Amino acid sequence: MIATVFAVVMALSIGVALAARRGGTGKGAVATLVAGRALPSRLIFFLAVGEIYSIGTMLGFPGGIYAKGASYGIWFIGYILAGYVLGYFLAPLVWRAGKAYDAVTVADVMYGHYRNRLLERLTAVSFVLALVPWAIFQFIGLQTVLTGLGIPVTRLEAIVGAGVIAFVYVAASGMRSTAFVAIVKDVFMLLGIMLAGIAAVIAAKGVPGVFAVVETTPRLATVSGAGLVFAMTTIFLQSLQFYLTLPAQFLFSARSEAGVKKSVIWMPLYMLMYPLLVFAAYYGLQTRPGLHNADSVFLEVTRELAPDWIVGLVAAGAGLAGVLVLAGNALMFSGVLTRNILPKRSQAAAQSRLKPIMAAFLVGTAALTTFASSIMLTFLNLALSLTAQLVPAWLGVLFFRKLRAVPLAVGLIAGCTTVAFLYFSHAAVGGVVNSGLIAAAVNAAVAAGMSALYAGKPVDHEIPIVRRAREILSPARKTVQPESVPATGEGRS
Template identity: 50%
Template sequence: MLIAIVAVVMAGSIGLAVWAGRSTRGGGISEFLVGGRSFPAWLVYFLAVGEVYSIGTMIGFPSGIYAHGASYGIWFLGYILLAYSLGYFLAPLVWRAAKRYDAMTVPDVFGRHFGSRRLELITCVTMLIALIPWGQYQFIGLQVVLGNLGLPLDPVQCVVLAGIVAFVYIAVSGVRSPAFVSILKDFFMLLGVVLVGVAVVIAAGGTAKVSGPEVLSAAQTTMGGSELTFAMTTILFQSIVFYLGFGGAYVFPARSERAVKSSTVWMPMYMLIYPFLVLAAYYGVRAHPDLENPNTVFMVTAKGLLPDWLLGLVAAGAALSGVLVLAATALTIGGMVCRNIAPNVPAAAQRRWTVVAVASFLVLAAVLTLVASTLMLTILNLTYNLLAQVVPGWLAILFVRRVRTAAVAAGMITGVLTAIALYVTGVTFGGFNAGLVSLGVNLAVVAIWSLAAPDKARVPVARSADSTPDAEAVPSLSG
């Protein structure tokens, strides 16, 4: 029964992806990567929450609370709430920049705003380095889901099946597949989380028996010192990166600034699922205190409380969450490889080569998952730390007139090297988020260099309501 339900839901999602692409057969690269910039607010909403609330929400969030206590839950919730507030103002400007430069990828925006092919390449490589762990993050979650349900699948088979489904999503209709499949994914994800949360409360005999002071130690429910510092700095850091790092994937396809802004208004409603996930995590602390792999706590809890047919619905929601974000990430990477790494690919062949790049990324992420799997929230932090290095460039594009192109490039390279060094060495700063440190180094390089040697004036995106390029705003790409 369990296998049948998961199989039917996944087959239905492929059918929905094919249906979504019914009117785009033979469409160009713009239709494939950004949906022709035509998505209404409701579709932007589903695409955004489909990517934001990934398998990390179902699997990674409870595992973080299980392994590290309340501090992980607080920063996870806090940064999303703050990000929505910032996104209401920043996301429309990100869309305006894409429209102004007819951009389909973030490196497109950087290269055309600063008139620099070199900066375009540096931005592209930075994002590629950041997004490969993000793809691995989804594969780890899928491996956890499928591997803890008693299915007759080994880890290799799990990641291969997930990679095939993600590839099919993209191959049949580009960005429209993640957008429409996210509607189906949201239904099953919400259903699955609520089912497990309710089952936990019933099994324990009330919420007090799950999260009350008599069943949880102080270490699981309180924080202070370095943990508090980490939580507060992480909330600030990741809320900034949320839209200026990931945002292009779900902002660029919108049909207008108004559609982008409207889509952000309702996103906090989705956070109603988190109390159910917290209950599942704390139930796992009591019922399964010695799990070898904290990533498994949500699925182990679900398996212990639900009958097979309900467990199948939970597994379907989790699997869809991982595959959907995996597909969207693969499309983002494929677009950058085709347009920014190899910009001379003929327009007629760009769609085909993007699909090839998507397949290559999926294979690489799958191999990394099989040989270097780790705690999911650790990988999430690495992705954010690396993506943060495009933030100073975005701030310059949106708000500042005289930022040195070479300063943006040097700051980005310095920030990436700093982020990797801090991740590898595990250096701490009294709990201060390492990503904020690397971002601060990047900002310092850009600010000091640009103040010492200002560049020529460029019209910041935020200061121009006109989304069509003008002579000053669109320098050539020869530099």
């Protein structure tokens, strides 16, 4: 029954992806990568939350609470809540930047604003460095789901199957098909979490029973010392980068700024799932102490309490969450590679390379997964720390005119190097203060210090987005000429 429900839902998602090909706007790289910039607010809503609520929501979040207690729950929930507040103001500005520079990728924005190919390529490389561990995170989660819920597939079959389905999503119609699949994913993910969380409460004879373990282990409900410092620094950094990094390309797909604002307003409703995940995690601490893999606690609780059809729905929701993010990662990877890293070609040539590159990304990250650790939140933190290094350059695009391209490029290198050092050396400070914030502080200090010493005045195209609203939103008043930033990346070497 579990495997049957899982297979039926995955087949449904493939059917939705293929059906989404009808009604698309235009052809070419822009249609594939950002759906022709024509998605309405309701699809942006599902697409953006599809990236935010990945398989880590169902596995990594309760697994973190199981292993570390309340501190992981605080930073995970806290940065998303704070990110929505900041996102109401920042997300529309990100869309404006995409419109102003005819951008498909974040690296396009950096080139359009700063006119510097070094910064453009460094931005693209930092995206690649973040997308690889982020994809590994999804593959690991999918393996954990399928084995934890008793679905009879081998490790290799799980990896290959996830890669194939993700490729079908993006090959169908790119970002547009991904947006429609996100609707299916959200329905089954929310339904699975709701049913499993309610089952945990019923089994514990009420919410007080769920948290009975806290009476004997108070550390599970308190946060202090290093845990509190880590939680607060993580909330600050990740809420700031929330819409400035990986989700930015999804915002470029929106039809209008009003559509972006409307979608952000309703996104906090998804936070209603977190109490249910907390219930499952604390119930697991009572009934399944000492699990070898903490990330499997939600699955263990589900299998213990729920009938097979609910277990199948949970498996399907988690599977769709992971595969959908893999598909989005493949889209972003192919975009930065064809537009910002590889030699520029005609629009037709660029379009012809997208599908092979997406397939290569999925195959490559699947292969790397076989050598990866099973600690999911480690990969999540690495990916987020790397993308956080784009924040100083984004602040220059949106607000600060005096930040210059070369200093920002040097700062980006310094920030990514610091992330790598703290991650691979296991430096003690990285376990107290979020390592991404330490690296971003180094990055910003280098960029600001060098910009202060940099000769020359900013030129007109470096005017921040907040000061160019009328020009961007009213085409008749534009001062940036269309030929200044080629739509397909042609002419840049």
